[in-house]
Amino acid sequence: MEVFYYLVFGGLAMVVALLELSKSSKDRVVTSSAFNSFKNNYLVVYSLMMAGDWLQGPYVYFLYSQYGFGKGDIGRLFIAGFGSSMVFGTIVGSLADKQGRKKACVTYCITYILSCITKHSPEYKVLMVGRILGGIATSLLFSAFESWLVAEHNKRGFEPQWLSLTFSKAIFLGNGLIAIVAGLFANLLADNLGFGPVAPFDAAACFLAIGMAIILSSWGENYGDPSESKDLLAQFKVAAMAIANDEKIALLGAIQSLFEGSMYTFVFLWTPALSPNEEDIPHGFIFSTFMLSSMLGSSIASRLMARPILKVESYMQIVFAISAFTFLLPVITNFLVAPSTEKGGSISFGGCIQLFGFCTFEACVGIFWPSIMKMRSQYIPEEARSTIMNFFRIPLNIFVCIVLYNVNAFPMTVMFGMCSIFLFVAALLQRRLMGVAESYRSKTQERDIETEPLNTE
Numbered sequence: 001m002e003v004f005y006y007l008v009f010g011g012l013a014m015v016v017a018l019l020e021l022s023k024s025s026k027d028r029v030v031t032s033s034a035f036n037s038f039k040n041n042y043l044v045v046y047s048l049m050m051a052g053d054w055l056q057g058p059y060v061y062f063l064y065s066q067y068g069f070g071k072g073d074i075g076r077l078f079i080a081g082f083g084s085s086m087v088f089g090t091i092v093g094s095l096a097d098k099q100g101r102k103k104a105c106v107t108y109c110i111t112y113i114l115s116c117i118t119k120h121s122p123e124y125k126v127l128m129v130g131r132i133l134g135g136i137a138t139s140l141l142f143s144a145f146e147s148w149l150v151a152e153h154n155k156r157g158f159e160p161q162w163l164s165l166t167f168s169k170a171i172f173l174g175n176g177l178i179a180i181v182a183g184l185f186a187n188l189l190a191d192n193l194g195f196g197p198v199a200p201f202d203a204a205a206c207f208l209a210i211g212m213a214i215i216l217s218s219w220g221e222n223y224g225d226p227s228e229s230k231d232l233l234a235q236f237k238v239a240a241m242a243i244a245n246d247e248k249i250a251l252l253g254a255i256q257s258l259f260e261g262s263m264y265t266f267v268f269l270w271t272p273a274l275s276p277n278e279e280d281i282p283h284g285f286i287f288s289t290f291m292l293s294s295m296l297g298s299s300i301a302s303r304l305m306a307r308p309i310l311k312v313e314s315y316m317q318i319v320f321a322i323s324a325f326t327f328l329l330p331v332i333t334n335f336l337v338a339p340s341t342e343k344g345g346s347i348s349f350g351g352c353i354q355l356f357g358f359c360t361f362e363a364c365v366g367i368f369w370p371s372i373m374k375m376r377s378q379y380i381p382e383e384a385r386s387t388i389m390n391f392f393r394i395p396l397n398i399f400v401c402i403v404l405y406n407v408n409a410f411p412m413t414v415m416f417g418m419c420s421i422f423l424f425v426a427a428l429l430q431r432r433l434m435g436v437a438e439s440y441r442s443k444t445q446e447r448d449i450e451t452e453p454l455n456t457e
Helices: 003-021 033-054 057-066 071-099 101-118 124-141 144-155 162-192 199-218 232-245 247-274 283-305 312-326 329-336 349-379 382-405 412-451
Strands: none
Touching: 003 283, 003 349, 033 101, 033 124, 033 144, 033 162, 033 199, 057 071, 057 162, 057 199, 071 101, 071 124, 071 144, 071 232, 071 382, 101 124, 101 144, 101 199, 124 144, 144 162, 144 349, 144 382, 162 199, 162 283, 162 349, 232 247, 232 382, 247 283, 247 312, 247 349, 247 382, 247 412, 283 312, 283 349, 312 349, 312 412, 329 349, 329 412
C-alpha cells in the first residue's frame, strides 16, 4: 500500500488524539454520577446497535455478487431497502410514539437479526425480504433510539445541555470508532479466517442480540402520545400539522434531507471518483480513513456544543458551506488536472486532491450528526418525535432511490455538482432557521417579561 494512505490516516489519527487529550475545562461539562451512568448505558447499547449495522456494510454487495446476481439485480435489492424505509418507516415511527420507544428499539433488533438470517439464502426473493426488513430496521435505528434518549433524559430531570454530550460521544463511538473496528473485524472473519462473506452478518446478529438483552433488562419505557383516542392516521396528522405550522421544523426537515441525500449519494460515488481508470485503491483502508475523519468531526462538535454561547444554528452554516465546496473539488479537478491514462495504476494526483476533500466532507458529517440531533431535540415536539423524524426521511429515500436508478445516466461531475448545490441550499436554509429561531426566542422572552407579576412592595 502506498505511503500516501498511511500518511493521511496517521495524520488524522494524531489530530483526533490531540483533540481528545487536550480538552480543557471549557471543553468539559461537569455532570452528575447518575447522568454518567445513564449516558454510559446508552452508549454501550448504541455502540452495539451500530456494530450490528456497520458489520454488514462492507460485504452486502460482495455477497450478492457471490450468489451470482448482476449489477441490475443488486441495484433493485438496494432500491427495495430504501423504498421499504420510505414506505414503512413513517408507520413504525408512529407506532414507536404510540406503543413505546423501548418496544421499537427491541423491534429494530429483531427485524435486523431476521434480515441477517436471510443472507444465508441464495434465493433472490428471500434476499429481497431481507432488504425490506433491513429498510424497516434502518428507519427505527435513526428515530426510535434518539427519541427514547431525549424523552428519558428529560424525564430523569437532567440538564438539557448534557444531552449534547451523549449525542457527540455516541457519534464519536458509533459512527467513528465502532465503524473502523467493525470493518476490520468483518474483514478478519470473511477473509483472514476464511468464514466467507456471510460471517459478518452472523456476527452482526450476535451483537444485536446482546444489545437487545441490555435494553430489555435496563431500559424503561417512554412514549410520545400513548392516548387511545389517537389512531395511526391521527398521529400522521399531528406530525404533518407540526411540520406545516412550525417553520423551524419544516426548515430542519429540509436541511436534513438535503444533507443526508448528498451524503448517501457520496457513498455510491466516492469509489469511481477516486478510481476512474480502475486504479488500484485500498477500499477498506480508505473507508477507515473516512470514519476517522468522522471521529474528528464529532470531536470538534463536542467542543463547539460545550460552549453555551455558541449556537448550533450559527456554526452549521459554515459546515454546510464547507461541505458544498468539497463536492466541487471533483468538478474542479476534472477541468484543471489532466486525467490519468494508465489503467489499473496507483491513485492519480487528482484523486489525491479529491481524497483530502472527501475526508473534509466526512469531518463535516461528524459535526452534522450530533448537531442535527441537538436541533431536533429542541424543535421537534415530544408527542410525535419518531413520526416527524421518519417524515423527514421520506424525501431522502425518494432522492436516493432516484439516484440509484439513474446512477449511470449522468456524468459523475454532474452528480457531484448537484450535491454541491443541495449543500449550498442547506447552508441558506440553516441561516434562515437561525433567524427564525432567534426571532422566536426574542418573542418568548418578551412574553415572559410581560407576564411576570409586578412587585408592588
